[in-house]
Amino acid sequence: MTKKNLDILVGFIFFAFAGLLFIAAGFMPTREGGIPALNTGFYPRLLAIILAVLSVLMVLEAVRKQADSGQVEVWWTTKAAMFMFAFTIVLLVLYPFVMKTFGFATASLLFITSLTWMLSDKNNRKPVSIIIVSVGLTALLYIIFKMILAIPFPHGMLI
Amino acid sequence: MKRILVFMVILMLSLSVFANGVQEDTAEAYPSRTVRVIIPWSVGGMTDVLTRPIASNLEKQFGVPFVVENKPGGGGVVGSLEIEKSTNDGYVIGTTSMSTVSAKYVSPVYPDIHNVDLISQVITIPATVTVNADSPFMTLQDLIDYAKANPGKLKNSNSGTGASAHIYASYFEAMAGIKVNHIPYPGYAEAVTALLGGHVDMTNIPLPDLSAYVDSGKLRLLAIASAERHPAYPDVPTLKELGIDVVMGNYSGFVAPKGTDPEKIKIIDDAIGKAMQDPTLRKFLIDAGYQPLYLDHTQFANVITDAENQLEYLVNELGVEFVDD
Amino acid sequence: MELFSMNLYLSGLSHFANPFMFLSSFLGVLIGIIFGALPGLTATMTIAVFIPFTFGMSPYISFAFLLGLYSGAVYGGSISAILINIPGTPSAIATSLDGYPMSKAGRAGEAIGISTISSTIGGFLSVFVLMFAAPAIASVALKFSAEEYVGITLIGLSVIAIISPGSTIKGLIAGVIGLIIGIVGLDPITGFPRFIFGHAELLEGIDSIPVMIGMYGLSEMLVQISSAEYKVTVEQKLTKIVPPWKDIKRIFGTVIRSSFIGVLIGALPAAGGSIASLVAYGQEKRLGKNRDLLGTGIIEGIAAPEAANNASTGGALIPMLTLGIPGDAMTAVLMGGLIIQGLRPGPLLFQQQMPFVSSIFISLLLSVVFMCILGLLGARLYAKLISFPKKFLIPAILVFGLVGSYAISNSLFDIWVLIVSGIIGFVFRKIGLPIAPIILGMILGPLFESNFRRALMLSEGNWATFVQRPISLAFIIIVILVLAGPTLLKSFKKTFIHSKGV
Numbered sequence: 001m002t003k004k005n006l007d008i009l010v011g012f013i014f015f016a017f018a019g020l021l022f023i024a025a026g027f028m029p030t031r032e033g034g035i036p037a038l039n040t041g042f043y044p045r046l047l048a049i050i051l052a053v054l055s056v057l058m059v060l061e062a063v064r065k066q067a068d069s070g071q072v073e074v075w076w077t078t079k080a081a082m083f084m085f086a087f088t089i090v091l092l093v094l095y096p097f098v099m100k101t102f103g104f105a106t107a108s109l110l111f112i113t114s115l116t117w118m119l120s121d122k123n124n125r126k127p128v129s130i131i132i133v134s135v136g137l138t139a140l141l142y143i144i145f146k147m148i149l150a151i152p153f154p155h156g157m158l159i
Numbered sequence: 160m161k162r163i164l165v166f167m168v169i170l171m172l173s174l175s176v177f178a179n180g181v182q183e184d185t186a187e188a189y190p191s192r193t194v195r196v197i198i199p200w201s202v203g204g205m206t207d208v209l210t211r212p213i214a215s216n217l218e219k220q221f222g223v224p225f226v227v228e229n230k231p232g233g234g235g236v237v238g239s240l241e242i243e244k245s246t247n248d249g250y251v252i253g254t255t256s257m258s259t260v261s262a263k264y265v266s267p268v269y270p271d272i273h274n275v276d277l278i279s280q281v282i283t284i285p286a287t288v289t290v291n292a293d294s295p296f297m298t299l300q301d302l303i304d305y306a307k308a309n310p311g312k313l314k315n316s317n318s319g320t321g322a323s324a325h326i327y328a329s330y331f332e333a334m335a336g337i338k339v340n341h342i343p344y345p346g347y348a349e350a351v352t353a354l355l356g357g358h359v360d361m362t363n364i365p366l367p368d369l370s371a372y373v374d375s376g377k378l379r380l381l382a383i384a385s386a387e388r389h390p391a392y393p394d395v396p397t398l399k400e401l402g403i404d405v406v407m408g409n410y411s412g413f414v415a416p417k418g419t420d421p422e423k424i425k426i427i428d429d430a431i432g433k434a435m436q437d438p439t440l441r442k443f444l445i446d447a448g449y450q451p452l453y454l455d456h457t458q459f460a461n462v463i464t465d466a467e468n469q470l471e472y473l474v475n476e477l478g479v480e481f482v483d484d
Numbered sequence: 485m486e487l488f489s490m491n492l493y494l495s496g497l498s499h500f501a502n503p504f505m506f507l508s509s510f511l512g513v514l515i516g517i518i519f520g521a522l523p524g525l526t527a528t529m530t531i532a533v534f535i536p537f538t539f540g541m542s543p544y545i546s547f548a549f550l551l552g553l554y555s556g557a558v559y560g561g562s563i564s565a566i567l568i569n570i571p572g573t574p575s576a577i578a579t580s581l582d583g584y585p586m587s588k589a590g591r592a593g594e595a596i597g598i599s600t601i602s603s604t605i606g607g608f609l610s611v612f613v614l615m616f617a618a619p620a621i622a623s624v625a626l627k628f629s630a631e632e633y634v635g636i637t638l639i640g641l642s643v644i645a646i647i648s649p650g651s652t653i654k655g656l657i658a659g660v661i662g663l664i665i666g667i668v669g670l671d672p673i674t675g676f677p678r679f680i681f682g683h684a685e686l687l688e689g690i691d692s693i694p695v696m697i698g699m700y701g702l703s704e705m706l707v708q709i710s711s712a713e714y715k716v717t718v719e720q721k722l723t724k725i726v727p728p729w730k731d732i733k734r735i736f737g738t739v740i741r742s743s744f745i746g747v748l749i750g751a752l753p754a755a756g757g758s759i760a761s762l763v764a765y766g767q768e769k770r771l772g773k774n775r776d777l778l779g780t781g782i783i784e785g786i787a788a789p790e791a792a793n794n795a796s797t798g799g800a801l802i803p804m805l806t807l808g809i810p811g812d813a814m815t816a817v818l819m820g821g822l823i824i825q826g827l828r829p830g831p832l833l834f835q836q837q838m839p840f841v842s843s844i845f846i847s848l849l850l851s852v853v854f855m856c857i858l859g860l861l862g863a864r865l866y867a868k869l870i871s872f873p874k875k876f877l878i879p880a881i882l883v884f885g886l887v888g889s890y891a892i893s894n895s896l897f898d899i900w901v902l903i904v905s906g907i908i909g910f911v912f913r914k915i916g917l918p919i920a921p922i923i924l925g926m927i928l929g930p931l932f933e934s935n936f937r938r939a940l941m942l943s944e945g946n947w948a949t950f951v952q953r954p955i956s957l958a959f960i961i962i963v964i965l966v967l968a969g970p971t972l973l974k975s976f977k978k979t980f981i982h983s984k985g986v
Contacts, residue, residue, distance in 0.1 A: 003916075006915060007915075007916075010915050014657060021664065024679075028676060028678065029674070029676055031674075035940055035945040037936075037937065037940055038673060038674075038937055038940060038941065038945075039674075040671045040673075040674045040676040040678065043667065043933045043936075043937075044664075044667050044678065047660055047663050047664050047667070050660055051657065051660045051661075051664070054653055054656050054657045054660060055657065057653050058651075058653050058654065058657060061651065061653055074711075075710065075914055076710050076711075077710070077711045077712050078712060080712070081709065081710050081711060081712045082710065084709050084710070084712075085706060085709050085710040088705075088706065088709055088882075089706075089907070092702075092882070092886070092903050092906070093903060095886055095899065096896045096899045096900065099890070099896070099899075100896060104887060104890070108883050108886075108887065111879065111882070111883055111886070112879045112880070112883055115878065115879040115882070116875055116876060116879050119709075119714055119874070119875035119878060119879070120875050121715075133876050134879075137876075137879075137880055137883070141883065141884070141887055144522075144525075145887055145891060148533075149533040149891065150226070150533070150536075151533070151887075151890070151891045151894060152195070152226070152228040152894050153890070153894075154896070201532070201817075201893075202532040202533070202535055202536070202817060202820060203532065203535060203816065203817045203818075203819065203820015203821060203823070203824075204820060207820065208820055208823045208824055211536060211539060211824065212539075212824075215539070227536070228894065229532075229893075229894065230893065230894055230895070231893050232684065232685055232687070232688055232893050232895065233684045233685065233686075233687030233688055234670075234687065234688065236684045236687060237684045237685055237687075237893075237895065240684060265675055266670075266677070266684075266687060267677050267680065267682070268680075268682060268683070268684040268687070314942060319672070319675070320670075320671075320672075320673060320674055320675035321675045340941065340944070342938060342941055342942060343672065343673055343675075343938070344938075345672070345754075345934070348753075348808070348809050348810060348816075349753065349754070349809070351809070352626065352753060352807065352809050353629070355626055355807065356626040356627060356628070356629060358629040358630070358942060359942070370828075371808055371828050371829075371830035371831065371832055372808075372830065372831065374832060375830070375831040375832050375835075377831060443826055446826045446828075447823050447824075447826060447828070448823075448828060481675060482674060482675030482676060
């Protein structure tokens with residue numbers, strides 16, 4: 001996709017979002033006889049209108065840019081990078097669940113170890129240094145957040 | 160060096176796993192391990208400041224840690240719901256204030272004071288009728304006369320729509336038979352600032368948040384909404400004396416999750432009662448602007464019922480609506 | 485007059501005979517810098533978690549420590565903004581605009597050096613203003629009502645429009661998205677819950693800190709991962725940490741202007757450092773000598789926000805000490821620390837607790853000195869930290885972000901906010917929308933809306949109130965000048981030259 005087309009597409013998406021916001025703001029309560037600007041929905045509606053205008057301008061700006069601009073910045077340089085990205089997202093999403101069931105130190109240790117493992121070069125993985133760094137970092141987190149700051153983390157099965 | 164470090168860490172981790180494992184209660188010795196104290200407001204806030212010294216006093220009495228945990232959010236809603244959901248083994252207690260009772264009138268998600276067991280009340284916070292020292296109103300009568308002549312003209316700063324000061328203002332408004340212009344601010348401090356700067360005409364904010372300015376002569380107390388005159392301001396009349404039957408204000412107290420063993424509640428309640436007798440703690444609370452008033456769990460229940468009735472009356476009888484919905 | 489007797493400045497000196505005062509101030513600054521610089525730990529949180537520690541200390545020692553933490557953490561927030569593009573506090577957002585490009589070019593050490601010097605000058609200036617003009621500034625701050633706050637937030641918002649690199653329209657869209665995020669939560673005026681979807685955690689709106697860590701930190705890491713950039717580490721030059729005289733001379737004017745902006749805006753309750761550093765950066769963009777290069781990684785771009793940022797620390801203490809009203813979230817927590825000590829901040833503090841107020845001034849000065857020393861000594865170390873292999877650095881930054889988000893209000897909800905903002909931030913970066921306006925819009929939006937509507941309530945619906953009040957009118961004129969200044973100037977020049985020519 002060219003940059004131009006992407007900008008046009010994004011402009012339309014924001015326009016649609018502004019429309020949704022405008023409609024949603026219409027369901028907010030209004031006070032009879034008061035000053036319109038004081039109603040709950042006034043400000044969201046105002047923002048929706050501004051966003052709609054800006055997104056139209058964005059589309060116009062993109063159209064006027066001629067067919068100059070090159071290809072869009074790629075989302076993933078390689079297939080491996082895309083896989084890494086997906087893997088990181090999965091780890092992030094799992095983190096709060098693991099934290100809740102097992103405790104924050106366990107969650108952090110698993111997170112750091114698996115991500116470091118994946119980010120290391122396949123031919124140059126040093127398990128010992130990965131484990132040392134992961135455990136060390138987890139200990140640092142534990143010392144800072146649990147021992148010094150005494151943050152009340154969820155009471156998991158482990159720590 | 161690295162190896163020692165790793166060893167230390169492993170040792171530390173395994174030790175704490177152990178520590179978590181040992182959690183057996185013996186009925187006779189309560190509390191025998193750490194008690195969590197959940198405060199639904201943030202560090203350094205009003206409730207936090209008064210709860211921490213009480214918690215450390217309890218620590219001294221029982222010899223086990225009372226760990227304060229702040230769970231702020233939603234004006235106390237998030238933390239209060241957390242207290243309701245906590246295990247009722249006696250090792251979780253929390254704090255409460257009037258906002259736990261009023262939340263159902265203002266918030267779509269709200270805790271219920273009947274979902275927890277009361278332990279004790281520790282302080283009481285009377286609402287006031289206060290004006291700027293430069294204000295033309297010298298007495299409450301001046302203010303009411305003006306308000307009756309100019310309905311809706313008096314600007315009254317509160318701590319947010321549906322928040323405590325708004326409730327006091329609405330109640331005062333209804334009982335005095337006047338109409339004011341409620342101006343919401345994010346909190347007590349901002350509402351008081353507006354009065355100091357002369358941007359509003361009056362406020363019903365409770366005494367502790369005003370006393371410094373009253374003492375320095377920047378604000379004037381016209382009346383206080385407690386049952387009796389305040390010892391530090393014997394010249395300020397109560398609303399009751401002035402013919403407006405309003406006793407209103409906030410309180411702060413301790414609660415436990417529903418179903419906590421009454422024996423355990425009694426133990427904590429008695430300890431709080433003892434703590435509140437402690438002269439250093441009393442002096443600290445008074446210096447910080449609070450009015451210590453210990454009430455045990457049965458008396459505290461009356462306070463809660465009064466607050467509920469007052470709100471019920473305000474909303475159902477007087478038809479006051481705090482928020483749009 | 486009582487307030488201006490020398491006593492105010494000297495009566496606290498005796499407490500400094502106690503070496504613990506120096507030690508606690510030093511420790512405060514050190515811990516503050518470290519915690520402020522760690523991604524995921526913010527200045528407000530650092531102070532909040534350390535306040536219970538000071539319970540039981542003497543107020544003098546505890547405040548030497550807390551003020552050290554405060555100065556250190558605000559300064560430390562800029563280190564992570566420069567090194568890894570994660571502002572430690574919202575007030576360091578403007579710092580990242582030029583700081584991160586410098587760091588990417590291998591000039592991280594130099595950037596931290598400039599930030600340290602500017603912060604130090606800003607900090608000193610603010611302490612002197614606090615010492616000599618606090619009551620006067622406080623009484624001006626009291627004159628600010630809702631209309632004036634509308635004006636000051638509008639200035640902040642207008643700066644967003646001019647600082648965004650690339651397409652102005654995209655910058656504005658990002659700003660509006662931020663404002664829309666700011667709608668979530670209870671309506672500040674009517675109390676109606678807007679877009680909370682049944683979550684009690686959303687009643688008070690979305691916390692800006694996890695969004696900031698997500699959109700800056702997490703999304704940056706995701707970009708590096710998705711582009712396999714994690715295999716490259718930028719070589720850092722570690723010379724020029726103490727800025728040469730020529731550079732100091734170059735930024736001197738900027739620093740002084742920005743410091744005054746910082747003290748004055750910092751003194752406004754609720755406005756605080758984030759607007760101050762933004763406005764300082766904005767004025768540099770409009771008035772600075774190298775304004776066209778701003779945003780590409782030049783030292784003025786660090787000096788302006790950093791001087792303002794640290795000058796606002798002293799500024800924010802003005803309303804807290806003289807009126808008992810916190811200037812920002814951090815001073816709100818500090819005020820709790822004062823009350824825990826049994827001291828009521830407010831108009832009586834200056835009269836009744838003179839030695840204490842005096843010791844606050846001296847502690848602040850001390851902490852600025854320690855900040856300068858530790859900053860310059862540590863710059864080499866910080867810059868080296870990012871030379872660590874990315875395979876370790878990325879997981880470390882992410883996990884600090886995750887744990888830090890949880891710790892803001894001890895809630896898993898904020899971790900979700902972090903993750904979602906990180907993914908949105910990633911998409912926005914890819915489609916070329918700038919991040920800074922989103923966060924700034926999110927912070928300024930609720931401030932603007934509530935004051936705008938409050939002003940109309942106070943004036944009973946009279947819109948003219950915004951131009952009838954002189955300070956408010958002046959602010960609106962500034963907004964117009966910021967937005968249309970260059971165009972106006974051009975057309976003015978045109979007509980002027982034209983008429984001369986004819």
